[in-house]
Amino acid sequence: MSLSQWGLLTIGAPLVTFVLFLLGVGRRPTLTVALSLTTAALACAGTWAMAITLPEAGYQATTPWAATADFSIHLGIRLTGLSTAMGLVVGTIHLLVQLYSLGYMATDPAQARYFAVLSLFASAMLSVVYAADLIQTFIAWELVGLSSYLLIGFWNFKPSAAQAAKKAFIMTRFGDLGLFLGLALLMLNMPVEAGGARNLLIALILEAVANNDLAGNLFGYDQHTVIGLLLLCGIVGKSAQFPLHSWLPDAMEGPTPVSALLHSATMVAAGVYLFALLQPLFLASSITSTVALGIASFTAVMAAGVAMVNPDMKRVLAWSSISQLSFMLMGLAAGSEVAGFFHLVTHAGFKCLLFLSAGIFIHLAHSGDLTEIGRKVGSRSRAASLGLLVGAASLAGVPAMAGFMSKEVILAQLHQPGYEGFYWLALLGSAMTAYYATRMAAVILRSDSAAVSHHRDTEQTKQEVDHDSNHQGGLADSIMAMTVVGLALVTLGLGWLGPQLAGHLGLDAELVAIDWDSMGVGLAVTALLAGGGLAWYDYGRTGAYREGFLSGLPAIEAMLKDGWHMDRCWRWVSDKIIAGLTLSALFIDRRAIDRSIDGVADGARSGGVLAASLQSGRLQWYLSLTLAVLAVALILLEWK
Amino acid sequence: MPELSPETLLNAALGLLIVMTLAGAVLAVTLRKVFHNLLGFGLSVIGGAGVTLILGSEFVALMQLLIFLGGIAIAMVFAVMMSTPNEQAEEPRSAGAVIPAILLGLGFTALICWAMLDGNFPQSSPYVAEAWSVKNIGLLLLTDYELPFEAISILLLAAIIGSVLIARRTREPEPSEEADRG
Amino acid sequence: MAETLGSYLLLSSALFAVGLFGVLLRRNLVAMLIGVELMLNAVIINLVAFARFAGADPGNGQVFALFVIGVAAAEAAVGLSIILTVFKARGAISVDRLEELSG
Numbered sequence: 001m002s003l004s005q006w007g008l009l010t011i012g013a014p015l016v017t018f019v020l021f022l023l024g025v026g027r028r029p030t031l032t033v034a035l036s037l038t039t040a041a042l043a044c045a046g047t048w049a050m051a052i053t054l055p056e057a058g059y060q061a062t063t064p065w066a067a068t069a070d071f072s073i074h075l076g077i078r079l080t081g082l083s084t085a086m087g088l089v090v091g092t093i094h095l096l097v098q099l100y101s102l103g104y105m106a107t108d109p110a111q112a113r114y115f116a117v118l119s120l121f122a123s124a125m126l127s128v129v130y131a132a133d134l135i136q137t138f139i140a141w142e143l144v145g146l147s148s149y150l151l152i153g154f155w156n157f158k159p160s161a162a163q164a165a166k167k168a169f170i171m172t173r174f175g176d177l178g179l180f181l182g183l184a185l186l187m188l189n190m191p192v193e194a195g196g197a198r199n200l201l202i203a204l205i206l207e208a209v210a211n212n213d214l215a216g217n218l219f220g221y222d223q224h225t226v227i228g229l230l231l232l233c234g235i236v237g238k239s240a241q242f243p244l245h246s247w248l249p250d251a252m253e254g255p256t257p258v259s260a261l262l263h264s265a266t267m268v269a270a271g272v273y274l275f276a277l278l279q280p281l282f283l284a285s286s287i288t289s290t291v292a293l294g295i296a297s298f299t300a301v302m303a304a305g306v307a308m309v310n311p312d313m314k315r316v317l318a319w320s321s322i323s324q325l326s327f328m329l330m331g332l333a334a335g336s337e338v339a340g341f342f343h344l345v346t347h348a349g350f351k352c353l354l355f356l357s358a359g360i361f362i363h364l365a366h367s368g369d370l371t372e373i374g375r376k377v378g379s380r381s382r383a384a385s386l387g388l389l390v391g392a393a394s395l396a397g398v399p400a401m402a403g404f405m406s407k408e409v410i411l412a413q414l415h416q417p418g419y420e421g422f423y424w425l426a427l428l429g430s431a432m433t434a435y436y437a438t439r440m441a442a443v444i445l446r447s448d449s450a451a452v453s454h455h456r457d458t459e460q461t462k463q464e465v466d467h468d469s470n471h472q473g474g475l476a477d478s479i480m481a482m483t484v485v486g487l488a489l490v491t492l493g494l495g496w497l498g499p500q501l502a503g504h505l506g507l508d509a510e511l512v513a514i515d516w517d518s519m520g521v522g523l524a525v526t527a528l529l530a531g532g533g534l535a536w537y538d539y540g541r542t543g544a545y546r547e548g549f550l551s552g553l554p555a556i557e558a559m560l561k562d563g564w565h566m567d568r569c570w571r572w573v574s575d576k577i578i579a580g581l582t583l584s585a586l587f588i589d590r591r592a593i594d595r596s597i598d599g600v601a602d603g604a605r606s607g608g609v610l611a612a613s614l615q616s617g618r619l620q621w622y623l624s625l626t627l628a629v630l631a632v633a634l635i636l637l638e639w640k
Numbered sequence: 641m642p643e644l645s646p647e648t649l650l651n652a653a654l655g656l657l658i659v660m661t662l663a664g665a666v667l668a669v670t671l672r673k674v675f676h677n678l679l680g681f682g683l684s685v686i687g688g689a690g691v692t693l694i695l696g697s698e699f700v701a702l703m704q705l706l707i708f709l710g711g712i713a714i715a716m717v718f719a720v721m722m723s724t725p726n727e728q729a730e731e732p733r734s735a736g737a738v739i740p741a742i743l744l745g746l747g748f749t750a751l752i753c754w755a756m757l758d759g760n761f762p763q764s765s766p767y768v769a770e771a772w773s774v775k776n777i778g779l780l781l782l783t784d785y786e787l788p789f790e791a792i793s794i795l796l797l798a799a800i801i802g803s804v805l806i807a808r809r810t811r812e813p814e815p816s817e818e819a820d821r822g
Numbered sequence: 823m824a825e826t827l828g829s830y831l832l833l834s835s836a837l838f839a840v841g842l843f844g845v846l847l848r849r850n851l852v853a854m855l856i857g858v859e860l861m862l863n864a865v866i867i868n869l870v871a872f873a874r875f876a877g878a879d880p881g882n883g884q885v886f887a888l889f890v891i892g893v894a895a896a897e898a899a900v901g902l903s904i905i906l907t908v909f910k911a912r913g914a915i916s917v918d919r920l921e922e923l924s925g
Contacts, residue, residue: 617921620846624744631748638755658833665837665860669844674852681856688863691833695874700887704866707891712859712898719902720852723909730849741846749839756831761876771880777888780881792892799896803903
């Protein structure tokens, strides 16, 4: 098969599942699930085939889709080291999550819908990855948003899930508005191709950036700056960076495997991927790259702070994703071609692993609370414990684990003159990461030794667990366990694939080599020991108080638990500042304002009564009104 | 006795058809039983089709008969039979509702008449059988009006599927349907 | 009379008015639908009349008349199925019984 056929197969196969589901196959859940798994395997095979057979010079195949005299839009695939590597991650994680879901969703009545939408999700994301034209990327990008909306709100009978889905959709839309404006501006400023039309083929954009064809002045700034900042809006929304971050923790309302996919390879990774794709454009303006660095480093520390105190396992993981995504963006914005992307790959591995383990824990404990999980399940689930250990060690950045290897490359990139502030913020973020990763592992796995006394007796808990696993059916459990163990093994090795990845991207392997003697490694290990040790002292050691050191600072702890009071901030703004303005205005001219407020209120009230009387509910009354309005319009038109 | 010229005959036929159309329409809206209304509607459609025929468009006249009489009126008869098994005459509206409705209807119509008769329309070319042929209509449908034609086709398809879905849904879903949904 | 545009326009206006009257006043949903069909009929006559007496190509008016017929068919199909559903739910097809949307 040729590369373009592989590309079509990879993107199209999961889509076929979704379309067939819509066409009625969804009535037969088993068939849908089988179809979904088959197409997931096909897509995964396709991503591997494309990555392996990728020619040195890359590959591109496009077909014009819509063309006007001024603009043309293409559909197609563009294979480079970056896109094939990313596709590999997406395809593989998607297949794993599908396998795992086989167990996790085994008893869900709406299984068919779940698998179908999951397939749509993967197809859209693969289309983002392989797209040759930025318009195509944008379309697929919105499809990713749509399908994540469907999946977050999958249990739509829960009001909280519906709310979270809405929030995720609307918040990312804010960012996408910027992205769309950026694309429009970019399109208008692209050099004209032969035939007189402009287009947004990615290869041409990169060429234009390299040739400095985009230089120019727009609203008093360099064009690169304006376009880059607008595009950055979309990335900030998609990758859940400050201030558009709060949808991601809420998105935990969806099924856990969805979270695994959402956090590792698809939705949020799309933002980072777009940044990596258009990195030269962003780096061409120092303002854009500095803004990106600033947002990312601030978000990294902020989100890690919340993860340090949050009691809910999935929410801790969500805040940790936000923080890790910031690390990736920092690496990319600091100019390294490989660091951020390498971290994206390793993060995809270990975060997916953590979520899949969390899924098992939550399934067994019927609760997402860390302490509850520790009490009811603890280390009794072997596979989940293994997954948690490997994942947390990787997240914390234990040397030689995947997370360490890639984060070290980012830190090394930041450890340069000019980036000092960001470097120290990143180190602080690493220490905080180590703290919450250790805390999570310790609370769950060390619960037996520490606080047996004031909890229910373990015998009963064991029965509950046994009962639950019987209820689930042994097969479902072992599928889930096998997936987790397999992924844990992969994650262990992932950190050492840096040179291969760099080679695949066409870069020098030196870029990911770690200088073990450098001060940077020493500082990173110090950060790890400081954070991890503190968490061990608080939670892990025998006889620990099992309360974070932050509980000594109740104000700060409460603030973190509330997610930095983001919501309260907005309320304060509306309550205090606006109310204060009103008060002072009242003081200046009390009567006038009183009267006008009364007038507005009365007007609104009587207007409401009038409007309500129009709404008689009688069809023919409405028709008469419509007609009367039409007649008036006609008279006005005829009057002249 | 004046001689019966073709012109006079045509005028007489048109007058008859106009009376038929309007009388049928009046019956269709004023009689108190829906079945009688339908009969009046049929009469009015036949008259209208006749007028169209006199205007020179055989094809549109035929379609009017086929669809309004053969399709819509028959479907309405079915709907009446299925929905009101032993129908009673409808209560008349009070004068307080009738008079505004008449005023609104007449006023609106007067407005339209005024607008139309006031309009300055271009003179048409004299009647040419070629231009009024079905062939010309078919050509136009597949050339100039291709897009609206396709849109109408999709509209009809959607209406078919939609009406089947709407009419099928019942208050309490049947058990089998419930199982399907799961 | 047969050769002037005005007589046809007056006919179609009158037909339109009668149909409008039915739509505005009848309680029975089917009767309301009949009124709508009468109005559409008026429109068809109007279009064909204009095709005959104004404009270059008489095909245009006829094509639009055909479109109106198509829309009328779609509208009747959906309308009648809604009426059937209303009847199933309420046991009657009087428009006066449908007042849930009262504000």
